[in-house]
Amino acid sequence: MEILRTENLTKTYVTGQEKVEALKDVNISIKKGEFVAVVGPSGSGKSTLLHLLGGLDKPTEGKVFVDGTDIYSMKEEKLAIFRRRQVGFIFQFYNLVPVLTAEENITLPLMLDGKKVDKAYLKEVVGLLGLNDRTNHFPSQLSGGQQQRTSIGRALIYKPSVVLADEPTGNLDSQSSKEVIDLLRLSVARYQQTLIMITHELSIAEQADRVIRIDDGRVVKDEVIR
Ligand code: ADP
Numbered sequence: 001m002e003i004l005r006t007e008n009l010t011k012t013y014v015t016g017q018e019k020v021e022a023l024k025d026v027n028i029s030i031k032k033g034e035f036v037a038v039v040g041p042s043g044s045g046k047s048t049l050l051h052l053l054g055g056l057d058k059p060t061e062g063k064v065f066v067d068g069t070d071i072y073s074m075k076e077e078k079l080a081i082f083r084r085r086q087v088g089f090i091f092q093f094y095n096l097v098p099v100l101t102a103e104e105n106i107t108l109p110l111m112l113d114g115k116k117v118d119k120a121y122l123k124e125v126v127g128l129l130g131l132n133d134r135t136n137h138f139p140s141q142l143s144g145g146q147q148q149r150t151s152i153g154r155a156l157i158y159k160p161s162v163v164l165a166d167e168p169t170g171n172l173d174s175q176s177s178k179e180v181i182d183l184l185r186l187s188v189a190r191y192q193q194t195l196i197m198i199t200h201e202l203s204i205a206e207q208a209d210r211v212i213r214i215d216d217g218r219v220v221k222d223e224v225i226r
């Protein structure tokens, strides 16, 4: 079953006189539960693609459908809610709120919506991520791997259908990196989520179901590997 589709997705950045065609006519369809690795050289448009898939930016042309909804046809307010509930973002530098504890960071999306925390589910996520004895720590008191696991918790708290990760291990040593990837795969498999991950690491891309290679704003290879 298809969960995500792009139609002639195009993004041109204009800065002063300069125009950068970051993404050109990208047409992809991604299935529910699929783990997709997005690879390609630096500056080829990978982050731009991920941001557009998650409603973080606006395409210059083309469309993004998530679960059948044309996300950029939504009003900004509805799009903001979509971003919070339907997609989970994981960034290279975690983007945690420094003045909130690990647990508060994880439950932040619910707080922003004035929703009550399902304690049992929170406990399950915290346990799954191995953060049981770290919930009251602030990000500065956590190791890089623990910070990234906290940000995974935040991305999963709404059980989004799509999880988007932009080089989630780019700042971690190989041991923490392996832990983070294993946990992320375990979590998304458990909740049948679709995972789209930008990575430079071959060993991570090899674990994906499918590898999409971007070069100069275009999809140059799209290969199902399992
Ligand atoms: P990647 O993630 O593959 O490194 P990006 O999507 O970040 O590539 O960038 C693609 C191209 O778009 C690059 O040439 C980059 O410099 C440019 N770009 C990205 N973001 C912006 C922006 N906000 N304004 C102007 N140019 C940008």
Ligand code: ADP
Binding pocket: 140, 141, 142, 143, 144, 145, 146, 176
């Ligand atoms: P890693 O090798 O995974 O980066 P560290 O060597 O940074 O881990 O930390 C080892 C342990 O000490 C981790 O469990 C981490 O949570 C804890 N820790 C690191 N920095 C602090 C801190 N400033 N305050 C409290 N605990 C910390």
